Amino acid sequence: MAQQQETLRREDETEDTLDEALRDGARIEELPSDDSDDDFEDVDEDFTGPPFPGKHLLKQNDLDLPPWLKPETFALFHDDLTTTTSEAQVKVTADCLPLLTGKERLNGLRYNKYGIPHLNREKHVAFLKDWLEPLPAPYVVIDASRPWVFYWTIGGLSFLEQDVSVYKQRLMETVRPLQNPYGGFGGGHGQYSHLAGTYACILALAAAGGLEAVDRKGLWHWLGQMKQSDGGFTMSKGAEEDIRGAYCAMTAISLLNLPLDLPPDAPARKAGLNTFTDRLGEWVGRCQTYEGGIAGAPTNEAHGAYAFCALACLSIIDAPHISIPKYLDVQALLSWLSGIQTTPEGGFAGRANKLVDACYSHWVGSCWALIQAALRIGKTQDLWSREGLIRYLLCCAQQQGKKGGMRDKPSARPDAYHTLYSLSGLSAAQNHYSYDYHGPSQDGENGRLTAAFNWSAEGPSEAELAAWKIEQEDVVIPIHPVFVLPLDVIERTKQQFQKGGL
Amino acid sequence: MGKYSEDPAWADIVPLPTDEGGPNPLAAIAYSDEYGEAMSYLRAVMASNEFSPRVLELTDDLIDMNPAHYTVWLYRAQCIFELKYPLEDELAWLNETALAHQKNYQIWHHRNTIVDKLGKWQGEAEFVEQMFELDAKNYHVWSHRQWLVKRFGLWEEGELEFTERMLEKDVRNNSAWNHRWYIVNGREAEGVRGVTHEGIRMREIEFARKAIAKAPQNASPWSYLRGIVRKSGMPLASLKELVLQYADTSKPDGVKSSHALDLLADVLAEGADGKQQASEALDLLSTKYDPIRKNYWEYRKGLLGGGSSASTATAA
Ligand SMILES: [Zn+2]
Numbered sequence: 065m066a067q068q069q070e071t072l073r074r075e076d077e078t079e080d081t082l083d084e085a086l087r088d089g090a091r092i093e094e095l096p097s098d099d100s101d102d103d104f105e106d107v108d109e110d111f112t113g114p115p116f117p118g119k120h121l122l123k124q125n126d127l128d129l130p131p132w133l134k135p136e137t138f139a140l141f142h143d144d145l146t147t148t149t150s151e152a153q154v155k156v157t158a159d160c161l162p163l164l165t166g167k168e169r170l171n172g173l174r175y176n177k178y179g180i181p182h183l184n185r186e187k188h189v190a191f192l193k194d195w196l197e198p199l200p201a202p203y204v205v206i207d208a209s210r211p212w213v214f215y216w217t218i219g220g221l222s223f224l225e226q227d228v229s230v231y232k233q234r235l236m237e238t239v240r241p242l243q244n245p246y247g248g249f250g251g252g253h254g255q256y257s258h259l260a261g262t263y264a265c266i267l268a269l270a271a272a273g274g275l276e277a278v279d280r281k282g283l284w285h286w287l288g289q290m291k292q293s294d295g296g297f298t299m300s301k302g303a304e305e306d307i308r309g310a311y312c313a314m315t316a317i318s319l320l321n322l323p324l325d326l327p328p329d330a331p332a333r334k335a336g337l338n339t340f341t342d343r344l345g346e347w348v349g350r351c352q353t354y355e356g357g358i359a360g361a362p363t364n365e366a367h368g369a370y371a372f373c374a375l376a377c378l379s380i381i382d383a384p385h386i387s388i389p390k391y392l393d394v395q396a397l398l399s400w401l402s403g404i405q406t407t408p409e410g411g412f413a414g415r416a417n418k419l420v421d422a423c424y425s426h427w428v429g430s431c432w433a434l435i436q437a438a439l440r441i442g443k444t445q446d447l448w449s450r451e452g453l454i455r456y457l458l459c460c461a462q463q464q465g466k467k468g469g470m471r472d473k474p475s476a477r478p479d480a481y482h483t484l485y486s487l488s489g490l491s492a493a494q495n496h497y498s499y500d501y502h503g504p505s506q507d508g509e510n511g512r513l514t515a516a517f518n519w520s521a522e523g524p525s526e527a528e529l530a531a532w533k534i535e536q537e538d539v540v541i542p543i544h545p546v547f548v549l550p551l552d553v554i555e556r557t558k559q560q561f562q563k564g565g566l
Numbered sequence: 567m568g569k570y571s572e573d574p575a576w577a578d579i580v581p582l583p584t585d586e587g588g589p590n591p592l593a594a595i596a597y598s599d600e601y602g603e604a605m606s607y608l609r610a611v612m613a614s615n616e617f618s619p620r621v622l623e624l625t626d627d628l629i630d631m632n633p634a635h636y637t638v639w640l641y642r643a644q645c646i647f648e649l650k651y652p653l654e655d656e657l658a659w660l661n662e663t664a665l666a667h668q669k670n671y672q673i674w675h676h677r678n679t680i681v682d683k684l685g686k687w688q689g690e691a692e693f694v695e696q697m698f699e700l701d702a703k704n705y706h707v708w709s710h711r712q713w714l715v716k717r718f719g720l721w722e723e724g725e726l727e728f729t730e731r732m733l734e735k736d737v738r739n740n741s742a743w744n745h746r747w748y749i750v751n752g753r754e755a756e757g758v759r760g761v762t763h764e765g766i767r768m769r770e771i772e773f774a775r776k777a778i779a780k781a782p783q784n785a786s787p788w789s790y791l792r793g794i795v796r797k798s799g800m801p802l803a804s805l806k807e808l809v810l811q812y813a814d815t816s817k818p819d820g821v822k823s824s825h826a827l828d829l830l831a832d833v834l835a836e837g838a839d840g841k842q843q844a845s846e847a848l849d850l851l852s853t854k855y856d857p858i859r860k861n862y863w864e865y866r867k868g869l870l871g872g873g874s875s876a877s878t879a880t881a882a
Contacts, residue, residue, distance in 0.1 A: 356789075
C-alpha cells in the first residue's frame with residue numbers, strides 16, 4: 065500500500081491469470097447476499113500509519129476540492145481506539161484519497177477539464193462484451209448464477225447506449241434450457257427455478273427485446289408456489305425466504321402483466337391469501353430494523369441492497385408516496401440511508417461501519433429517487449450528495465489500464481456485476497426522476513399493477529455538470545428507478561404486455 | 567469416459583448432457599469434463615426422482631466443484647430426509663465444507679434445514695463462533711445465529727454475554743449490535759419486554775454509553791440509542807447530558823462526534839424553544855462537521871418548522 069502512494073500513476077494490470085479469473089468468479093454473487101467483498105482480508109496487520117495517511121498529499125490543489133475532501137474536515141474525528149473495522153477503513157481511505165483529490169491518476173483514462181477521469185465508455189463496452197464470450201472452466205462457480213451474467217452484460221451495454229437487440233436471438237436460445245416446464249428460470253439447464261435467475265433472465269430478455277421467450281402461464285403458476293402465508297416469497301421451492309424474492313417476484317408480475325390472483329393450487333391460498341400482494345407490504349415493513357434500514361428478512365441487520373429491494377417492491381404494489389409511508393418509517397430509513405454515504409470516499413457502504421463499495425452506488429443510490437418520491441420532494445431539492453458519488457465512481461471505481469470495467473474499490477478487480485451497478489448508480493446520481501402522482505396504480509381493465517410505470521426523467525443542467533465537475537459525455541442515460549433498465553425498454557415492455565391474460 | 571460412465575454402479579443411468587440451447591450460447595462456461603459429466607448424471611437422477619446413497623455421493627462431488635449450486639443443495643436435503651440419513655453425520659460433513667466455503671448462501675440454508683430436523687442445537691453456538699473468527703460480520707452466520715436462538719429458545723443461555731464478547735473485540739461491529747437488539751427485544755410478541763421496560767432500557771442505555779466512551783465517532787451505539795428512543799417513546803431530554811458530553815458546541819473542540827451533534831439537534835428541537843438552537847446544530851453539521859450530508863441536514867432544518875423532530879416523528 066505504501067508503494068501505491070509513492071507511485072503517482074498506477075501500473076497497468078497485467079493479463080488475468082487463471083487463478084485471478086477464478087477469484088473474480090468467486091466474488092460474484094446473485095443479488096449481493098451480504099457485502100462479502102472480503103473487507104478484512106487484506107488489512108495489513110502491522111499497519112501503523114496516521115488515521116488518514118493521504119493527508120500530506122493534499123497540500124497543493126485543495127482549493128477546488130469539495131469540503132468533505134479537505135483535510136480540515138476529515139481530520140476532525142478520529143477515535144484513538146483501533147479495531148478491525150477502523151483498520152480496514154483507514155486502509156480504504158488511504159487507497160481512495162489520492163485518486164479523489166487528483167494527486168494520483170488512473171493510467172489509460174482520459175481526464176476532463178476539471179481533472180476528473182472521463183467515463184471510459186469504449187473500454188467498459190469492450191469489457192462487458194468480453195463477458196458474453198465463452199468463460200473458462202473455473203467460472204463453474206457461477207454456473208448457478210449465469211442468468212445474472214446475461215443481465216449484467218446486456219443490461220450494462222444498454223446503459224452505455226449499445227444496440228443490444230443484436231443479442232436477441234442468441235439470448236432467447238441460451239435461456240430456453242434454463243426455463244423449466246413448471247415455470248420460471250433456473251441458473252442453468254436442469255437447475256430448479258429460482259427467483260434471482262428468473263428476474264435476471266426477464267430483465268436481460270426485456271433489454272434485448274426477446275420477452276416472448278417467457279412462458280408466462282408457467283411463471284404465474286410457479287410464482288404461486290413461492291408465495292408464503294406470511295406475505296413474503298421464497299427464492300426457490302424449499303429455499304430461503306427473503307426480501308429479494310419479494311422484489312424479484314413483483315417485478316416479474318408487473319412487467320409481464322401476470323394475473324394478480326394467486327393460482328388455484330398456490331399453498332398460500334390455504335392460509336386465506338388470494339393475491340400476490342396480500343400481506344406483502346406488511347411483510348416488507350417487518351424487515352425494517354431499529355436502525356431504520358431494511359434487512360433481508362425480519363430481525364436481520366439493515367443492509368443497503370435490501371433497502372432497494374424493499375423500496376422498489378413497495379413502489380410496484382402502489383405509488384411510492386402511498387405505499388412507502390404506509391409500511392415504513394420513512395424518516396428513520398432516510399436517516400439510515402444518509403448515514404451510509406461514506407466520507408471522505410463519497411460512495412456508499414452496504415451497512416453501518418462497513419466499507420465503501422461501488423455496487424451500493426446502485427443499491428443505495430437508486431433508493432433516493434424512490435424515497436424522494438415517497439416524500440413528494442421535487443427536483444429542486446436533494447437529500448444526498450450526488451457529487452460525492454459521481455466523484456467516487458469516476459475516480460475510484462473505474463479500472464485503470466486497457467481492459468476497462470468497474471470495480472468495488474481501488475484494491476479490487478473489475479467484474480460485470482460491479483460494472484452494471486456502478487453505471488446504474490452513476491445514472492441515479494446524474495439524472496432527475498419525477499413521479500406522476502396522478503398516474504394510475506392499477507390498470508382499470510386488467511388489474512395490472514401500473515404504479516411503477518409513472519416515472520419520467522430529466523438529465524442534468526449545464527450548471528449541475530459544472531458543479532459536479534463532469535462533462536456531457538460522462539453522463540449515463542436515465543435508468544428506471546424500479547426495474548433498473550433504460551426507460552424506453554420499460555415503456556416498450558409495458559406496451560408489449562398491455563393485453564394481459566395468460 | 568469418466569468417473570461415472572466407467573463405474574458399474576452407475577451403468578443403469580443414461581446421462582442427460584447439457585443443452586446449451588443453440589450453436590452460439592452466451593457466456594457459456596467451458597465445463598471441466600468432471601463437472602459436465604457429474605451434472606449430466608444429476609439431471610438424469612433428478613428426472614427420475616432417485617434418492618439413494620449414490621445420489622448423495624454425487625451431490626457431494628458436485629458441491630465440492632461448485633458450492634454455490636443451490637439445486638444440488640436442495641436436492642441433497644431431500645435425499646437426506648428420504649434416506650433417513652444420520653443427521654449428525656451430515657452436520658459433521660457440513661462443518662468441513664462450511665469452513666472452506668463460508669460465504670455461501672446455500673450452505674447456511676442447508677445447515678439450518680438439518681439442525682431444524684435434528685432438533686438439537688448443541689455444538690452450533692461454538693461452530694458459529696468459530697465462523698466469526700474468519701469474518702465477524704458475515705451476514706449469513708448472524709442470521710443463522712438468530713434463528714438458533716429463536717428455534718431453541720436460547721435467549722438466556724449466555725447470548726447477551728456473547729454480544730458483549732463480540733463487541734469487546736470490535737465495538738464497531740454493527741452486526742453484533744443488531745444481534746444484541748434482537749436478544750433484548752426479540753420476544754416482545756411473546757410478552758417478554760425489551761427496552762420498553764424501564765430497567766432494561768436503563769441497562770441498554772448504559773451499555774451504549776460505555777461503548778460511546780471508547781470511540782465517540784462510532785455510528786453503531788448512537789443508532790442503538792436512537793432505536794431505544796423510537797421503540798420506547800422515552801423523552802429525548804433524558805439523553806441531553808450524554809449528548810452534550812460529545813457535542814458541546816460552546817467549546818472550540820467540544821464536538822467529538824457528528825452522531826452526537828445529529829442527536830443533539832433532535833434533543834434541542836424537542837425542547838420548548840429549541841428550534842433555533844437545533845437549526846444551528848444542523849448548520850454546524852452541514853458546514854463543518856459532516857459536509858457530505860449537507861443536503862440531508864438542510865432537509866432536517868426544513869422539518870423543524872413543521873413542529874416535530876425528524877428522526878423521531880414516527881414511533882416504529
Ligand atoms: Zn460490491
